[in-house]
Amino acid sequence: MLAAFAALVLAASPFSPFDVLPSGPLADTQCNLETVEAANEHQLHTLLAELSTAPFFRLINVNMDGKCQYWGGPEEEEHVCVSKAEDTAEPLCTLGTDNSASDPFGAAATGGGGSPFSSSMSPPREQSSVPTDPVDVTITPEEHAYVGTIAEDCNDETLPSFWLDMCSAIPTNASDYVNLQLNEESYTGYNGSHVWAAIYNENCLVRTGSDQNICLEERVLYRLLSGMHAATNTHVARFYHPPSKRKNRTDWEPDLAYFARQFDGHPERLKNLHFAFVVLLRAVRRASPFLSTLKEVGGMMDATALVRRFLDTAILKSCSAVFEAFDEGLLFREEQASWWSLKKQFKGVFHNVSRVIDCVSCQKCRLHAKVTMLGYGTALKLLLLPPELFPTSVSRDEVAALFNTLHKFSSAITHVKELTELRYARYYAADG
Incomplete structure (x- = not known):
């Protein structure tokens, strides 16, 4: 009842005991x-929440074992996870495990299929971890030259x-x-301020001339990183105190x-x-023709239907704004x-920021940061690549990361x- 009253006050009252939701034009x-x-x-x-529960999207493959290239040892150890679930000894940074998710898109799960993207994914991993045959790594001079052209294509900004x-x-x-x-994503007790400082320090594009205004490209990159930071802090604020029988918290x-x-004074x-x-x-809108052809993975129901529902022309039209x-x-x-x-x-800056994530010692925090950066990278590919390259350049895990982000x-x-409405509710409850 208080929350409903607060929502009405939030919408109607010109008075605010604290900052309210920002409004007006969204720059850029x-x-x-x-x-x-x-x-x-x-x-x-509602549609994205439903998408996120489908196995195709909730199961993701991200390498969590990258080595920090920026610092190491004692400096990072000062920022380890210190919080534990109140009724257990398990640190909140620990990743939850699910043995059934070891290879959900491999041969066993898909009847030998594996990839929902015909040519953009690697073949499914073998079920046996013991090699039965040595790998022949021989390539011809022509093949070696072809591999070289792939790297060159990614280095030539004119292509x-x-x-x-x-x-x-x-x-x-x-x-x-x-x-x-x-x-x-929730509160873990991890202090990642040093990581965020490194992320923001990496976001700097060198400019020429006397123009002191940052360019659109740098502004976009900064705002993406700031948006990621804001999303992370919002989830931490919303899911801060874990369930506890001792404190009668069920959720x-x-x-x-x-x-x-995090947000007062920082609209x-x-x-x-x-x-x-x-x-x-x-x-997603630019890549909708490609995404709508997403192949269903055997045993993984609903992925194709859910994506097509999200990309339904009526929804794209009604939310076209x-x-x-x-642009x-x-x-x-x-x-x-x-x-x-x-x-x-x-x-280069985007790659550097992506590598900074390997310096996060909290495993759960690292997971969410990697998924978000992978989602960003996928979005930028879909915005900047020609559409004809989408089918051969976007992987299953990249699509999963995009929709999860x-x-x-x-x-x-x-x-x-x-949370803003809840603040109002508690403020007016205490006031009167």
């Missing part, structure tokens, strides 16, 4: 925040294939799949003080959350000197409103 897009909120609340969040390797710094070659529903409960510390953080959501939606709000055609239009490539800098941001937008 062609929509406003209210339009994004309405589309998410009325249609998109359409330049963006093919956006996700290369987040490999998906782990031996096991992770069930994201067993590892939902995760929020921490409004943490939420206030731009929530605006960047909405901006990132719009960029992701635009990527957000699906079409970001990727405005990126990389400036002429650069031959020694200074904005495209190379942009991709969309769901993460959609949920965060919903939680922001929920």
Whole structure:
């Protein structure tokens, strides 16, 4: 009842004891925040939540064993996970495991199929871990030359294939799949401030001349990273206190003080959350012909139907204001000197930030950061590559990461409103 009353007050009252939800035009897009909120609340969040439960999307392969290239040893040990579930000795950073997810898209699960993408995925892994035959690694001079051209295509910014390797710094070659529903994003006690500082420090594109204003490309990259930060903090605030029999908590409960510390006085953080959501939606819209042809995986029901439902023309039309709000055609239009490539800098910064994630010692935090960066990388590929390259350049795990990242941001937008209304409810309950 209090929450419902607070929602009415939030919508009608000009007075605020603290910052309210940001509103108005969303910079670098062609929509406003209210339009994004309405589309998410009325249609998109429900569809994305349903998508996230399908095995195709909740099971993801991300290599969690990358070595930190920026620091190591004692410095990182100062930031280890310190929080434990109150009724157990298990650290909240620990990944939940599901033995059934060891190879859900391999031969056993798919009847020998494996990949829902005909030529964009590697063959399914063998069920036996013991090699029965040595691998012949011989390649001809012609084949060696072909491999070299692939690398060159990703290094030449004048070629359409330049963006093919956006996700290369987040490999998906782990031996096991992770069930994201067993590892939902929540408070772990991990202090990642040093990692976020490194991420923001990596976001710097060198400019020439006296223009002090950052370019659109750098602004977009910064706002994506800030949006990721805001989404993470929102999930932590919403799922802060774990279930506890001792404290009579049957579910995760929020921490409004943490939420206030992250966002009071910083409306731009929530605006960047909405901006990132719009960029992701635009990527899905641009790739909708490709995504709608997603092949069903044997034994993994509903993936194709759910994606097609999300991409239904009626939904794309009714929510066109957000699906079409970001214009990727405005990126990389400036002429650069031959020694200074904005495209190379942009991709290099994105790869560096992706590698910083390997410095996160909390396994659950690392998982969610990697999935988000993989989702971002996939979105950027879909925005910047020619559509004819999609079928051979986008993997199953990249598509799964893209939709999981969309769901993460959609949920965060919903939680922001929920937590703000709860703050109002408690404020007015205490006041009167």
